[in-house]
Amino acid sequence: MWSSRLAFILAASGSAVGLGNIWKFPYITGENGGGAFVLVYLLCIALIGMPIMIAEVMIGRRGGRSPINSLRMLTQRDGLSSRWTWIGWLGITASFLILSFYSVIGGWALSYVGQSAGGIFTGSNADSIGALFGGLLSDPWTLLIWHSVFMVLVITIVAGGIRSGMEKAINILMPILFILLLVMVGYALSSGDFAQGFAFLFQPDFSKLTTEGVLTALGHAFFTLSLGMGVMMAYGSYLPKNVSIVKTAVAVSVVDTAVALLAGLAIFPLVFANGLEPGSGPGLIFQTLPLAFGQMTGGVLFGTLFFALLVVAAVTSAISLLEPVVEWLEEQKGIGRLSGTLIGGISIWVLGLFTILSFNEWADVHPLNFIPVFENKTIFDLLDYVTANLMMPLGGLFIAIFVGWFMNKQAIENQLDIHNGFGFKIFMFILRFITPAAVATVFIYNLI
Ligand code: PHE
Numbered sequence: 200m201w202s203s204r205l206a207f208i209l210a211a212s213g214s215a216v217g218l219g220n221i222w223k224f225p226y227i228t229g230e231n232g233g234g235a236f237v238l239v240y241l242l243c244i245a246l247i248g249m250p251i252m253i254a255e256v257m258i259g260r261r262g263g264r265s266p267i268n269s270l271r272m273l274t275q276r277d278g279l280s281s282r283w284t285w286i287g288w289l290g291i292t293a294s295f296l297i298l299s300f301y302s303v304i305g306g307w308a309l310s311y312v313g314q315s316a317g318g319i320f321t322g323s324n325a326d327s328i329g330a331l332f333g334g335l336l337s338d339p340w341t342l343l344i345w346h347s348v349f350m351v352l353v354i355t356i357v358a359g360g361i362r363s364g365m366e367k368a369i370n371i372l373m374p375i376l377f378i379l380l381l382v383m384v385g386y387a388l389s390s391g392d393f394a395q396g397f398a399f400l401f402q403p404d405f406s407k408l409t410t411e412g413v414l415t416a417l418g419h420a421f422f423t424l425s426l427g428m429g430v431m432m433a434y435g436s437y438l439p440k441n442v443s444i445v446k447t448a449v450a451v452s453v454v455d456t457a458v459a460l461l462a463g464l465a466i467f468p469l470v471f472a473n474g475l476e477p478g479s480g481p482g483l484i485f486q487t488l489p490l491a492f493g494q495m496t497g498g499v500l501f502g503t504l505f506f507a508l509l510v511v512a513a514v515t516s517a518i519s520l521l522e523p524v525v526e527w528l529e530e531q532k533g534i535g536r537l538s539g540t541l542i543g544g545i546s547i548w549v550l551g552l553f554t555i556l557s558f559n560e561w562a563d564v565h566p567l568n569f570i571p572v573f574e575n576k577t578i579f580d581l582l583d584y585v586t587a588n589l590m591m592p593l594g595g596l597f598i599a600i601f602v603g604w605f606m607n608k609q610a611i612e613n614q615l616d617i618h619n620g621f622g623f624k625i626f627m628f629i630l631r632f633i634t635p636a637a638v639a640t641v642f643i644y645n646l647i
Pocket of ligand 1: 216517
């Protein structure tokens with residue numbers, strides 16, 4: 200059991216806050232034209248993400264077991280079909296696929312710790328920083344080394360059960376990351392084109408928003424909050440009965456959103472001040488932040504610390520991705536913890552090789568080109584798209600339908616402790632109608 204509400208918030212934020220906030224949010228915002236995309240994303244967090252987080256934590260706390268077993272227990276207790284446990288399988292598959300590319304990006308951050316510490320950024324300009332990043336991507340062997348180091352870190356932590364030590368460390372490190380982001384925003388305010396960066400993020404221009412952009416915003420709301428795949432169910436199973444699920448879920452969502460917005464505010468003023476392209480893709484933070492570190496006083500220290508903390512944030516999310524895979528191997532296949540971690544971790548590492556090659560040797564390989572929605576996507580693009588834009592919203596859709604339409608209502612009221620209140624009605628309305636309708640509409644629009 201988590202010792203307190205705060206302990207749960209920190210642990211769940213450890214999973215939620217990661218590369219999704221600092222790496223992915225800024226680059227997809229840049230690719231999708233800024234403000235309008237951000238607005239849709241914020242709406243998705245508030246109207247879909249938060250209710251689903253509440254639903255997941257609730258299933259986990261009522262079941263008190265691993266996601267699949269919690270779902271199994273709940274369906275038995277409420278006399279429902281055992282097919283609902285498929286949500287758990289979907290989640291394990293998604294975890295497996297996500298970690299394979301997440302680790303490669305975590306590797307980029309790792310390599311930048313060394314670059315910062317070596318003072319490479321000092322006195323650089325947009326061209327030299329761009330060339331540095333381009334050099335990293337074009338070299339599969341270097342990417343392989345860092346991807347491997349990242350996976351070894353994650354495997355060691357998950358296998359060694361040194362999680363409690365990790366959690367104590369997170370309590371100190373995450374607030375430092377937050378403060379560092381504030382420092383970066385301060386730098387952007389004084390030295391970047393803050394007005395333009397701010398306007399880009401918060402002034403909606405709907406002519407720039409595409410239907411695929413709406414899907415990306417929806418998918419990212421799931422990705423950034425670690426939803427739709429059972430991770431929050433697993434954490435919920437440790438939540439003491441007297442803690443308010445609603446307040447806790449809101450707190451985690453607010454922290455997560457704040458980190459993403461701060462990252463955006465730190466990055467876009469630099470993008471505009473340096474004449475960079477906001478839509479330049481996955482390399483965005485690696486091509487902008489080093490410019491700031493290269494120019495500001497104490498930049499070597501701040502830069503090293505920043506990328507080190509980004510690695511920590513990525514590792515704590517990665518742990519929550521490997522854990523379900525290992526648990527599954529343990530429970531279903533009767534494999535021990537150490538072998539389970541090794542088998543799961545190594546398989547994920549092997550799949551990661553495809554992502555590595557997507558950035559160089561196979562940059563022009565688009566394996567599913569014959570399917571319109573998958574056109575022009577590399578293997579990395581496909582893994583990202585299929586997990587965040589399809590599997591996670593689908594998982595969320597099933598969770599919403601399960602809680603909204605099938606789960607015992609009395610049990611929901613007891614878990615949420617908001618008996619028949621207005622809030623309860625809104626919550627149920629969202630799960631019953633809004634979430635399914637939103638996910639279905641966005642899916643259908645994108646498929647046709
Ligand atoms: N939420 C994490 C991030 O933003 C990624 C993640 C997704 C972690 C799904 C666990 C489950 O980086």
